Amino acid sequence: MNTKKSPLAAGDLDPGFAEKGILFTSFGPETLESSVLGVHLAPDGKLLISGYRGQNDYALARLNPDGTPDRSFGNAGIVLGQFRAGLESAAAATFVTTDDKLLLVGKVYISEIVDYRAVTRLNGDGSLDTSFGDQGSVILDLPLEKNATEPTRFARDPETLQNASSPVSALLQSDGKIVVSDTFRDIAATFRLNPDGSLDTSFNGTGYATLGLPNGLTRLGPLYVENGKVIIAGTYRHAQTSEARPLVVRYNANGSLDSSFGENGIFIVPPENSDALSAQCLDILRESNGNILGVGSTSAFPVKSVLLGLDKDGSMDPAFNGGQALFNEVSEQGSQWNNAALDSRSGLNVVLGGTLGSASEVVVGRIDNRGVWDTQFGAPQGWVRISAGIGHTLNYDVAVQNDGNIVVAGTFVPDSGLFKGFVLRVLG
Numbered sequence: 001m002n003t004k005k006s007p008l009a010a011g012d013l014d015p016g017f018a019e020k021g022i023l024f025t026s027f028g029p030e031t032l033e034s035s036v037l038g039v040h041l042a043p044d045g046k047l048l049i050s051g052y053r054g055q056n057d058y059a060l061a062r063l064n065p066d067g068t069p070d071r072s073f074g075n076a077g078i079v080l081g082q083f084r085a086g087l088e089s090a091a092a093a094t095f096v097t098t099d100d101k102l103l104l105v106g107k108v109y110i111s112e113i114v115d116y117r118a119v120t121r122l123n124g125d126g127s128l129d130t131s132f133g134d135q136g137s138v139i140l141d142l143p144l145e146k147n148a149t150e151p152t153r154f155a156r157d158p159e160t161l162q163n164a165s166s167p168v169s170a171l172l173q174s175d176g177k178i179v180v181s182d183t184f185r186d187i188a189a190t191f192r193l194n195p196d197g198s199l200d201t202s203f204n205g206t207g208y209a210t211l212g213l214p215n216g217l218t219r220l221g222p223l224y225v226e227n228g229k230v231i232i233a234g235t236y237r238h239a240q241t242s243e244a245r246p247l248v249v250r251y252n253a254n255g256s257l258d259s260s261f262g263e264n265g266i267f268i269v270p271p272e273n274s275d276a277l278s279a280q281c282l283d284i285l286r287e288s289n290g291n292i293l294g295v296g297s298t299s300a301f302p303v304k305s306v307l308l309g310l311d312k313d314g315s316m317d318p319a320f321n322g323g324q325a326l327f328n329e330v331s332e333q334g335s336q337w338n339n340a341a342l343d344s345r346s347g348l349n350v351v352l353g354g355t356l357g358s359a360s361e362v363v364v365g366r367i368d369n370r371g372v373w374d375t376q377f378g379a380p381q382g383w384v385r386i387s388a389g390i391g392h393t394l395n396y397d398v399a400v401q402n403d404g405n406i407v408v409a410g411t412f413v414p415d416s417g418l419f420k421g422f423v424l425r426v427l428g
Contacts, residue, residue: 010378012426026420032054033419035090036397038092038094058083104119117169173225177192187212190209190232203255211249216237220233221282242278244279245278248281269281269325279299282296287342291317303334304327307321337363339352339395346428359390
């Protein structure tokens with residue numbers, strides 16, 4: 001009998017991380033449902049995972065590089081809290097400031113249909129930094145809603161729930177300022193905060209810029225900053241036809257639309273470049289060559305995963321799949337790409353998504369700037385499918401370590417029992 005083990009390959013679970021490559025967590029005793037929504041690589045190599053526990057608390061845990069809890073942080077490695085006392089809170093992204101404080105970005109739920117982006121700052125040990133914002137937290141609202149007689153926020157409509165895995169819309173600039181985007185009914189808003197949590201009024205004179213397009217709804221989400229300019233991706237949906245198109249917007253550092261990008265600062269993918277009736281963009285990435293990679297999915301069944309290559313000036317990149325959207329049918333029941341991260345070691349793009357259907361899985365792929373899959377990863381197709389067990393394996397965030405290994409955050413929903421968060425690591 002041959003007992004020799006097969007050599008490990010790129011795309012395999014990393015046996016040196018947690019339990020055979022996967023860590024399950026409830027952010028405490030396994031008595032409440034929990035979810036991991038974000039993962040961040042700290043400068044010291046530790047992992048910061050964010051999400052929620054139960055019905056009320058955001059959760060943040062710090063892990064050692066091998067997946068074990070860093071018990072010097074918070075309460076045995078875990079911090080629980082609320083963005084506003086008494087309100088349901090969920091954290092989806094973490095950033096480490098230059099003075100080693102932690103910015104936690106997520107949502108606070110005002111009611112079943114109303115929620116807002118929220119930011120809180122913690123000290124390095126996990127305690128609340130009350131010098132930030134209002135006693136440690138900032139809730140982002142628009143003045144136009146202050147006198148509303150009914151909720152004007154829509155974050156929990158059926159479409160948003162369907163796309164709940166889209167990444168949180170925030171980043172920390174090198175100067176310490178914080179950029180957050182959100183959607184208010186048919187208006188998309190981009191906020192910029194000073195390091196202390198106050199609105200940065202040098203951005204559009206108010207600290208925020210709004211975008212609304214005629215005859216449709218505009219949803220803006222993931223973003224990044226380059227040379228002071230803010231690049232944001234999203235989806236434009238026509239109000240009458242319900243046809244959706246990926247869009248990318250670029251703001252100047254002062255909050256005005258950058259007229260040198262797309263058409264007056266906005267690029268909407270035209271029908272002839274997408275070969276699909278309706279598609280959405282869920283994340284963007286600055287590629288190693290400075291161009292833009294957008295990831296998302298179509299809307300018609302079976303849902304297909306979509307990748308879009310744009311050049312620096314807001315037009316389809318002819319070097320990426322001939323200037324056309326790249327579609328993948330990972331599963332007969334449908335699939336979508338939700339997140340993207342850059343492998344700085346190789347210059348390749350790592351994309352994270354999932355299959356749809358009765359037993360969803362995580363899908364991780366690696367692709368170059370031309371739209372060619374790296375067949376050395378998950379050979380021969382360039383991607384791998386991973387299940388955390390019997391049930392649904394939902395993906396929410398991805399990060400690439402300096403050694404090329406890939407960390408994925410998500411939630412496992414078993415066929416029976418409480419759902420719980422997970423972090424897994426794949427060999428690069």
